[in-house]
Amino acid sequence: MSPTSTDAVKSNLGEAGTNLKQAAVDAGHALKGAAGAAGEELKLGKASVKADLADSALAGIAAAENAGGAAREQVDxxxxxxMDLIDSAAELVRERPLASFGVAFAAGFIIAKLARSGDR
Structure with a gap:
């Protein structure tokens, strides 16, 4: 008895089913491999981010430590x-005592007038 068309269709469908089953198995293996690779990439990325954040924190701490020294330098x-301004003012007073007294008197007079006008 020779195979009938029905037998051929059954055979072809059986082969197609087997191939589909194998394709599903292969897809599962591929997904597992991709998930594993993605997991490894995530671990590497996480480690890189942690290292970058740690470097940033260390740089910030160093900047904060140097800020105190910079502030002291600016205060100095x-x-x-x-001190230079005080010295030059003292020298000016020594050189021109009358003019210095006049300027100081005028400044005091103006400040007193302004203070009295603000009381009203």
């Missing part, structure tokens, strides 16, 4: 400028 510069 301002104090030096203030």
């Amino acid at each position: 510069v301002l104090m030096e400028k203030g």
Whole structure:
């Protein structure tokens, strides 16, 4: 007895089913492999982010430590400028005492007038 068309269709469908089953198994293996690779990439990425954040924190701490020194330097510069200004004012008073007295008197008079006008 020779195979009938029905037998051929059954055979072809059986082969198609087997191939589909194998394709599903292969897809599952591929997905598992991709998930594993993605997991490894996530672990590497997480480690990189942690390292970058740690470096950033260390740089911030170093900047904060240096900020105190920078502030002291600026205060020293301002104090030096203030001392220079006081010295130059004292020298001006020594050179021109009458003019200095006149300027101080005028400034005091103006400040007193402004203070009295603000009381009204």
